[in-house]
Amino acid sequence: MTDKSKKTILIAESSATLGKLIQKTLEENGFSTILCQDGFEALKTAVNKKPDCLIANKILSTIDGIQICSVLKQGYELTDISCILFSPEENSSDFWTDISLADKVISLSPDNLGDIVIAVSELLNEERVLLSTFNDSDFNDFDEDTLSLCAIKAMEKSGFYSNILKKILDITQYIEDLDELIEHIFQLLYEISLFDAATIILKDTPHYLYSTGTEYLNENSAKTFLNICKADYETQVNSSSSIDYEINFMEGLNFPSENLKNYSSYVMFPIGNNEIIGTIHLASSKKKYFNYKIQSSIQLLTVSLNHIIAEAVKRRKITLSESKLRSTFSKFVPEEIIEDLLSQENTTNEQSNNEKRKVAVLICDIRNFTSISEINQPENVVGFLNGYFSLMVDIIKKHGGSIDKFIGDAIMALFGAPISYVDNAQRAVEAAMEMVKNLEVVNTSILNFPDGMNFDIGIGIHYGEVIVGNIGSKEKTNYTVIGDSVNLTSRLEGLTKQYGARIIISQDTKDELNEKIYTHLLDKVRVKGKQKGVQIYRVDEKPLPSDFSDNYQKGLNLYMNGAWTLALSYFDKALEILPADKAAKLMKQRCEEFIETPPKDWNGAVALTSK
Numbered sequence: 001m002t003d004k005s006k007k008t009i010l011i012a013e014s015s016a017t018l019g020k021l022i023q024k025t026l027e028e029n030g031f032s033t034i035l036c037q038d039g040f041e042a043l044k045t046a047v048n049k050k051p052d053c054l055i056a057n058k059i060l061s062t063i064d065g066i067q068i069c070s071v072l073k074q075g076y077e078l079t080d081i082s083c084i085l086f087s088p089e090e091n092s093s094d095f096w097t098d099i100s101l102a103d104k105v106i107s108l109s110p111d112n113l114g115d116i117v118i119a120v121s122e123l124l125n126e127e128r129v130l131l132s133t134f135n136d137s138d139f140n141d142f143d144e145d146t147l148s149l150c151a152i153k154a155m156e157k158s159g160f161y162s163n164i165l166k167k168i169l170d171i172t173q174y175i176e177d178l179d180e181l182i183e184h185i186f187q188l189l190y191e192i193s194l195f196d197a198a199t200i201i202l203k204d205t206p207h208y209l210y211s212t213g214t215e216y217l218n219e220n221s222a223k224t225f226l227n228i229c230k231a232d233y234e235t236q237v238n239s240s241s242s243i244d245y246e247i248n249f250m251e252g253l254n255f256p257s258e259n260l261k262n263y264s265s266y267v268m269f270p271i272g273n274n275e276i277i278g279t280i281h282l283a284s285s286k287k288k289y290f291n292y293k294i295q296s297s298i299q300l301l302t303v304s305l306n307h308i309i310a311e312a313v314k315r316r317k318i319t320l321s322e323s324k325l326r327s328t329f330s331k332f333v334p335e336e337i338i339e340d341l342l343s344q345e346n347t348t349n350e351q352s353n354n355e356k357r358k359v360a361v362l363i364c365d366i367r368n369f370t371s372i373s374e375i376n377q378p379e380n381v382v383g384f385l386n387g388y389f390s391l392m393v394d395i396i397k398k399h400g401g402s403i404d405k406f407i408g409d410a411i412m413a414l415f416g417a418p419i420s421y422v423d424n425a426q427r428a429v430e431a432a433m434e435m436v437k438n439l440e441v442v443n444t445s446i447l448n449f450p451d452g453m454n455f456d457i458g459i460g461i462h463y464g465e466v467i468v469g470n471i472g473s474k475e476k477t478n479y480t481v482i483g484d485s486v487n488l489t490s491r492l493e494g495l496t497k498q499y500g501a502r503i504i505i506s507q508d509t510k511d512e513l514n515e516k517i518y519t520h521l522l523d524k525v526r527v528k529g530k531q532k533g534v535q536i537y538r539v540d541e542k543p544l545p546s547d548f549s550d551n552y553q554k555g556l557n558l559y560m561n562g563a564w565t566l567a568l569s570y571f572d573k574a575l576e577i578l579p580a581d582k583a584a585k586l587m588k589q590r591c592e593e594f595i596e597t598p599p600k601d602w603n604g605a606v607a608l609t610s611k
Contacts, residue, residue: 007124008032010049012042012056012065018110022055025113031120039063046072046081053082053120058097066100073101082123086116164297167191168304175308178316182210183250185305190253192301193294195282196263197222199229202271202278203237204313206244213283215251221262229281232268236276265289271302277310354469359416359481360428360509361466361489362401364392364435364459367497369409371450380446385409387443392435399431400424404480410493414481417468425463425512429539432459432503433517437541458502460492463509484530491527491608492536499523500582501538510537518543521553522583524560526605533605538583548577552584555591560604564591 009031013019016037023033034049036042039060046054046068054072056065069083085097086108097105104119167188174181182200189198197213209230214222234243263283267290271278280302282290366372366388373381389411393403396413400421404412413431416424436457444455464485472478492504499522510519519537526533543549555570568591574584590606 006032007053007120008034008049008051009120010042010046010051010054011035012039012054012060012068013037014057014060021110021113022108022116025117026120029117029121039065039068043068043071051081052124053084055084055086055116055120058085058087066097066102069100069102082120084116084119084123164301164304168301168308172308175312176315176319178208178312179210179248181308181312182248183253185309186210186212186250186253188301189280189282189298192297193282193290194284196285197225197283199226199281200278201229201233201245201281202309202313203276204317206246207233208313209245209247210250211247212250212253214249218262225263225266225281225283228266229268229279232281233279236268236270236279267295269295269298269302271306271309273303273306277306277313354467354471356465357417357420357468358424358464359414359420359466359468359485360424360461360463360512361481361485362396362413362415362428362432362459362461363410363489363493364413364432364457365410365493367456367458368450368453371453372447372455373409375450376447384444384447391438391442395434395438396431399427399434401428401431405478412486414468417466417481423512425461425509426514426517428461428463429503429505429509429513429517432461433539433541435459436502456502458493458496458504460489460494460496460504461509462489462492462506463512464488464506488527488534491525495525495536495608498582499536499538499586500580501540503539505537505539507535507537510535520544520549521556523556523587524605526607528608533603545577548574548581548584551577552587555584555587559587559591562598562602562604564594564598567591568595 009026011019011022011026011033013022013035014037019035019037023035026033034045034051036045039056040062042054042056042060043063045051054068056068058065060068065085069085072081073083083100083102084104084106085100085102086106088107088109103123106115106119108115171181171184171188174184185200186198189195195213197211197217199209199211199214201210202208209226211226211229214225217225230243230245263285264287265284267282269280269282270276271280280298282298284290389406392411396403396411399415400419401413401415402418404414406412413428415421415428415431421427436459439455439457442455447455449455462485464483466481466483466485468481470478471480471482488506492506496502496504501522504522505519513519518540520540520543522536522538524533524535551570551574555567555574558564558567558570568588571584571588571591575581575588578584594602
């Protein structure tokens with residue numbers, strides 16, 4: 001058994017009465033003791049005397065017990081010194097205690113001093129060997145006070161930052177579920193501040209208000225607290241009109257309470273950098289409770305949480321929007337996909353359902369639909385989309401395509417999955433041409449359009465390899481495709497407005513077409529993440545004027561080879577024939593820019609930096 005007479009215990013306790021009681025209790029049990037009433041004095045004693053065990057109150061003057069423990073356990077590699085933190089509070093463990101690396105954390109009062117003896121005995125019976133990497137002479141060249149204070153600041157700062165980042169990384173897994181994310185943020189806030197009541201308000205339509213702990217307040221105090229939270233929030237977001245709140249009381253989060261009836265301290269923290277996206281409100285029954293340490297910690301937390309909360313709100317909005325669209329337009333999901341999924345339901349080898357396959361992906365989007373929907377009644381927007389989608393889906397199905405998904409006002413269609421043909425790319429382009437041709441029969445009478453804006457669409461098509469199959473979780477799967485081909489198709493659709501074409505296809509798509517399809521080479525572009533450029537073409541029902549095409553192609557060849565001055569003259573000639581052509585105007589503008597400032601490492605392809 002360990003000889004306790006050789007074990008020295010350093011006690012750090014500001015109360016002389018409690019300190020003497022602890023000292024007496026330990027000495028009666030055979031331990032040698034040193035008592036310090038000041039935290040800084042205790043740290044210096046620990047460095048010089050090297051006790052076998054430290055017992056420190058979490059709250060001390062100058063330096064608290066948590067800071068002493070952090071320095072001894074991390075700052076000077078005294079990793080084998082036993083450290084015990086105690087507090088008169090029943091809930092003795094919190095965020096700051098956790099990052100101190102204390103060996104034990106206990107609640108202590110004059111009534112249970114025996115717990116100290118038990119804790120010390122348990123630790124020292126492990127027969128630890130003190131592995132100090134320094135001795136007293138190491139400090140001869142330094143001012144001991146300055147060195148110790150620097151160590152404390154460094155350890156506390158690094159410990160806090162690393163642990164707060166770890167906590168934040170842990171809660172990012174809940175970003176898809178805003179309610180669950182807020183619940184974990186409340187728990188993190190509680191670890192840092194031990195609040196009694198808290199509210200988080202987020203800017204959206206409606207504004208989200210989450211509150212916890214208010215169930216322990218009396219009715220008037222709870223109402224007053226929430227009204228103050230709302231008033232401060234509305235001041236932060238500069239609201240001059242009435243705000244609608246979606247209120248969510250998160251009760252039962254197991255935060256301790258002592259029959260709280262009122263609160264005496266309150267503090268508010270804005271969330272957001274350039275723009276306020278929400279606020280955090282904390283209340284405590286203790287007076288002047290939210291000190292600088294708590295406030296600075298939560299301010300750091302709000303900076304780190306800013307993007308996470310903003311993304312969670314955005315994803316909830318998208319999820320709600322997609323849910324409504326899926327509910328409204330589920331009748332447009334092709335029957336063959338439903339049958340395919342049902343036929344695969346009892347398949348034991350799930351991998352056999354998934355494969356790489358060449359597919360023509362078509363994405364069709366209504367131009368400027370956000371601006372259109374903003375000035376129309378929701379029922380009119382939905383009524384219009386019902387008719388528009390019905391027409392477009394019928395055309396796609398007619399040519400052998402299937403609807404993969406609706407993305408807002410956009411349609412993503414597949415030619416080659418689940419049913420494949422020998423001419424998937426040809427079918428996709430023919431479907432796109434018929435979709436454009438039928439725009440004149442789309443009923444837009446129920447919609448209002450912004451001045452100077454007409455109803456129009458853009459279509460992108462790429463033929464390439466994708467991974468196709470049932471993708472999702474055990475609870476929910478979708479028959480869909482993923483891969484670079486989908487991303488490239490989306491980019492092509494986005495370019496239709498920039499180049500003034502309703503249909504843009506890739507080189508791989510053009511290579512699959514017969515001579516009946518009229519195409520016109522527009523440009524060579526390089527998408528993000530790719531080094532190789534892709535030649536893109538516009539598709540029209542009728543060919544463009546031959547003299548226009550000739551001048552454009554000559555100018556494009558010179559442009560790709562870096563002869564921008566010569567190319568400029570041909571684009572000018574092309575614009576004399578078709579003055580309104582957007583692509584010719586764009587290429588002319590690029591030539592003028594490149595003449596003034598030549599791009600580095602030019603390979604004939606312009607990089608796409610945005611959709």
